[in-house]
Amino acid sequence: AQSVTQLGSHVSVSEGALVLLRCNYSSSVPPYLFWYVQYPNQGLQLLLKYTSAATLVKGINGFEAEFKKSETSFHLTKPSAHMSDAAEYFCAVSGSGGSNYKLTFGKGTLLTVNP
Amino acid sequence: SQTIHQWPATLVQPVGSPLSLECTVEGTSNPNLYWYRQAAGRGLQLLFYSVGIGQISSEVPQNLSASRPQDRQFILSSKKLLLSDSGFYLCAWSVLTGTEAFFGQGTRLTVV
Numbered sequence: 583a584q585s586v587t588q589l590g591s592h593v594s595v596s597e598g599a600l601v602l603l604r605c606n607y608s609s610s611v612p613p614y615l616f617w618y619v620q621y622p623n624q625g626l627q628l629l630l631k632y633t634s635a636a637t638l639v640k641g642i643n644g645f646e647a648e649f650k651k652s653e654t655s656f657h658l659t660k661p662s663a664h665m666s667d668a669a670e671y672f673c674a675v676s677g678s679g680g681s682n683y684k685l686t687f688g689k690g691t692l693l694t695v696n697p
Numbered sequence: 698s699q700t701i702h703q704w705p706a707t708l709v710q711p712v713g714s715p716l717s718l719e720c721t722v723e724g725t726s727n728p729n730l731y732w733y734r735q736a737a738g739r740g741l742q743l744l745f746y747s748v749g750i751g752q753i754s755s756e757v758p759q760n761l762s763a764s765r766p767q768d769r770q771f772i773l774s775s776k777k778l779l780l781s782d783s784g785f786y787l788c789a790w791s792v793l794t795g796t797e798a799f800f801g802q803g804t805r806l807t808v809v
Contacts, residue, residue: 616797625703625800626741633796644758656748676795684756686732686797689740 584609584634584675589686596696601645601660603691605673608654615656616674616685617647632656643667668695699724703788703801710808716761716775718804720788721722723769728790730771731798732763747771783808 584591607613614633618626630641637649643666647658656673670692674685703720707790710716722728735740743756745763753763753779764772785805789798 614795614797618800623785623803623805625802626789628799630795631797684743684746684795686743687741 583679584613584686585675586672586686588671588677588691590691591689592692592694594694594696595634595663597665598662599656601663601693603658603671603673603693605647605656605658605688606654607656607673607675609675609677611677612658614676615647616676617641617645617656617658618650618674618687619643620670620672620674620690629658629671635679663693663695665695665697668693698803699790699799701788701790701801703804705804707711707805708807710778710806712780712808713777716773716778716782716806718773718786718788718806720771720773720801721769722771722790725769725790725792728792729775729798730765731789731791732773733787733789735787735803741787745773778808780808782806787800 585608587606616631617629619629620626629645630639632639632649640646645660647656649656670690672690673688676685702725730747733741734744737743745755747753747765750765761775785803786802788801792799
């Protein structure tokens with residue numbers, strides 16, 4: 583069984599400020615973890631993924647995430663927010679080693695960037 | 698490169714009417730295919746997934762069905778739509794089980 587909890591359904595930051603979106607997971611097998619971004623009325627775009635290699639993962643658009651097994655977390659960060667980062671962000675988990683066909687998503691965090 | 702096409706982008710249908718949403722993937726063979734539904738504040742709910750032609754797994758009991766008549770074609774259907782079927786439907790594909798999925802642009806379905 584696996585699940586994802588995203589803490590905070592809505593996060594608001596000022597332009598240039600640090601972005602921190604929180605994700606905690608539960609998985610009965612070593613997980614693969616993902617962050618996606620969704621702009622209004624569009625599909626989801628993959629930002630980055632963790633697949634048991636380096637624990638600090640760098641993605642597109644300046645985002646990165648760190649896998650912390652002891653905390654069962656995979657928080658998404660960006661040092662300086664841009665207006666274009668305003669979107670909804672989803673964390674997802676799957677089972678590694680082909681043990682699970684599908685991703686389980688969190689409920690999403692809406693990021694607002696204020697000028 | 699691989700691409701995924703999903704249509705239509707928006708659809709307004711009366712209650713009790715049939716539904717057919719189509720999704721096709723190009724540039725890859727034997728993909729895993731998925732249909733998700735997204736409701737505001739509730740994240741993505743996996744409806745169906747398929748690992749091969751004619752192989753469909755349903756995640757939740759509902760008024761919808763899925764079919765995979767060809768390797769890279771995935772269809773979501775309903776015989777009679779309900780108001781509760783309204784939502785944003787997303788098709789996705791992946792290369793391997795448990796790896797990242799790539800999404801289409803989605804269909805906004807409004808049942809009136």
